[in-house]
Amino acid sequence: MNLAKADIKLETKLVGSVEGKFYIPSYQRGYRWEKDQVYRLLDDIYTNGAKSYCLQPVVVRKHNDRYELIDGQQRLTTLYILLKYIQKEYKPRIRLNYSLNYETRTDSEAFLDSIDEMIAETNIDFFYIYSAYGTIDDWFIGQKDDVIAADKIYEYLAERVKIIWYEVGESDDAIALFTRLNIGKIPLTSAELIKAMFLSRDNNSEIDREKQEEISLQWDNIERELHNNSLWYFLTNHSNAKYQTRIDLILDLISTKSADNKEKYFTFFYFDDLNQKENLNEIWKEIQHTFLILKDWYEDHELYHKIGYLISSNTKSLQDIFALSKRNINGRGITKNQFKSELDAYIKKSIDIHTNYSELSYEKSTDYARISKLLLLFNVESVRQNGEQTQWFPFEKFKFQKTGKISWSLEHIHAQQSEGMQKQEDWKEWLRLHIPSIVSLAEENDKLVEEMKIACDRQRLERLEFEDIQQKVIQKLSAQGNTEYMHSIANLALLNMSDNAALNNSTFDVKRNAIIEMDKKGQFIPFCTKMVFLKYYTPSAGNQLHFWGQQDRIAYIKAINSTLKNYLSEDISIEKRHE
Template structure:
């Protein structure tokens, strides 16, 4: 049954931990070094009066206040050493528990009085005594050892807590220990919230809901593991331990914000969800309060009355509702593309959700449009004239946002099509601003770069309509001969000749190479010569990648297919003034609804 597997847990002050702990032989011995011990002491002191959570202590009851210590023996041993060392400065200091290692029967006795003489008896004693010395060294570095010892002991007694997780007696200890320690993955907020929900989801209105909550939990987690859904919400493609944590974190942050507002501590500032300086187990502890304190959750988030004992069910209803909301956005074409664009530009999911609170669908879409146009840090914040003036090397972040939005909008506006912009692909790869046609070899400084440039442009010669077969053959032979003994002088001579061949006959002698009309989004290539290629060489590269099934953004593909240029003005193998103008017109057309009036000063952030 789900409720039997859930276990019980709570936040427990270190000073209240008591009993006899037994560390089985399947665990390694004590191995903390001076680094971990010092970091623990510094972290406790740095918590500055607030509640500070350590990692979980996972135990299984053996009866008579005896516990099998499944996870947390390094922390529990170190805490015992700290309190015992501090007793010389704080007479009241007391450790209410003992720890015994199955493989070291005398460990409990050694922990009572660590000595240098006994430290050499076995490896565990050696590390325990090293930690003991590290505690003394830390105290010696303080201005007032007595005061520092008292402050740390008081913190351990009153506000430093562990997540006390009591596994059911039927738990397979070795299996649980392995799961927690493979890759050193501790219990997560999501696991702790799930266990609490399952343990309290019994007998709601006379019905055991634990099994249905577990099934719904798995279904939501499965939905959120859809790569496109996950990237649309988070702009991330990496695989995390749990994806439902996004919903739990969001609800916890909403509750924290409203608690601060209620208590008069709201400064009006909001940090991105994933960038919050969230303390360990912030989400679990916040949601635990909502569950076990009747009325807190209801009063602050939905104004519904929650009867005692129904906090878990009420919280779960909010999780289910949030899941339904975001999957609805994912299925609907317009919100999907606009939200996906904003998250790709760095807008946290919690901020997107904030735009939807209390809004109709139309109002929500209007808020998305406004954020795309002028949102701080994520919006275009451009007038038409500012868009036209963007320059590579000076406005790269704005150019990247503009070209990304052009591609997203081009896909969104496709009629009678199921094609959607792949935010998963965008998140999974690195993208660069590429010159559609490069006018010079700036940045090519090594023989390897010259060699690659000549090879690529040699291979593209066969597609040039202004060359006879014999000319292609002769020029290719000369390139091959030069590659055998390449120098800067020889490279520059051939480069000048090749650029003349690949340049449009009506190109201005001083084209705006770094203008937006000569830039496109391409997947970043480790080959540093790529941005110096001419149009025809890049066109063949893009077509080759497209044939292989690579993801080419729709507008980048259109550029190299001359989609935007009128047929009568097309020169397939060159990138000329007509092409630039047609491309720029297309950019302006896709972005026009998001451009600011010329009279409005754009936010440069």
């Protein structure tokens, strides 16, 4: 918002207290609400009962003794028709406190007053107005007791149903604002309304013009800093699609808005209520302070990784962690060391499975989720411990890339099965991927290489022929004793190889080459996954780059145990335990 044009008034009003003359300018179309929209409004108001209910903002500009209705025509017209219906059918003594007229459709005001069926078909506006009136009639007829329903609806409109009254100054471009709100379908957000609360002319007694300008600049600075994806995806797993402005995250945090709360303007109403009790300066200080707390966590190497893991793994929400930071212990605020200890307890609990990880299997859905969470923590903690505060786990790359959200999956480090490979193209691709690995082993495998090439060139490759060749290849590229550990944590890593069935089912050497190529292209590969395929954990003596065998599995599990020793209730067994 341009501060020079911030001559606005912002407040909440009960529908029963809306009064005055409203005119709809020529740049707007007429009334067009359909039956389902009218029904939904009535149902929402009635089922909400005695609780407060908020309608979308009404945006107006005052001209002498009347208001130009910039946004909210459809809602105010429907409410007017509803009140007119209640007056005519149930409560003839009630008064309607506002009127509507149209700059270029002058007969519409008279029709709203009469709602005459005889002329309803003569004008498109009349048709929709009369249709809405009929829909309201149908709704009341459908109630168990229409008289009681009318009493309650009227009571709710007078005492519970609110609108957000957003009054702009004369210097604001009404047509541009209407276009943004209607043609562009970009509604006013809670953040915009809260910002307007600070800039409203009604608040000049609390905040002078200079302070308003300062707040406006600081507000924009916070929004700009939150557009740093490294900070943003440390704090949340949601893309910007959920937040039209990123400062909404801070405001929702202060208002304690829960993730499942669907009330669009919950946060605005929280701050509006707070404004009745506290000075606006104090409210602004709380917004600033909250942002600085989050930024402090982001800049603290240890807190960044611990909090980042808890949020990324969906163990705790930002709301949970923020509440923890404000907790009192023995009458005092929690210290930084106590805060870190509590986070450690959360992390330890997040991977506590009451059994040994060596017993878990990729094939069980519950085990799959447990192993995934453990390996995420292994990656995050490895970066934290390895970097001596120079390396930071890139949560933004882990969660999102240019094409959207990344779906990480557990991948077999060395695969020996053909899961998901039903097509000839997949079989041939699998063979093509493995030819370089077989070639690199020894000249004695030339016959197998030739067999693979012939199979790839066949117009139709039979499944039995493929599986026969595949077993020969796997035998050449597999270390002994791998079968038993196929689905165990010792043979699993976090990876994103999309839907490439041939690659997902490949042996270690092929996957290793693929990951090296991905790394060369700058694709993000989780730290520990990269270390696995570079044989970082395996002692150099007798290390064979083409295979993933017993020595590699032992070294891998040993690294996990060492890195996560403060969080595991017991070391992961190197070998599977047998009853």
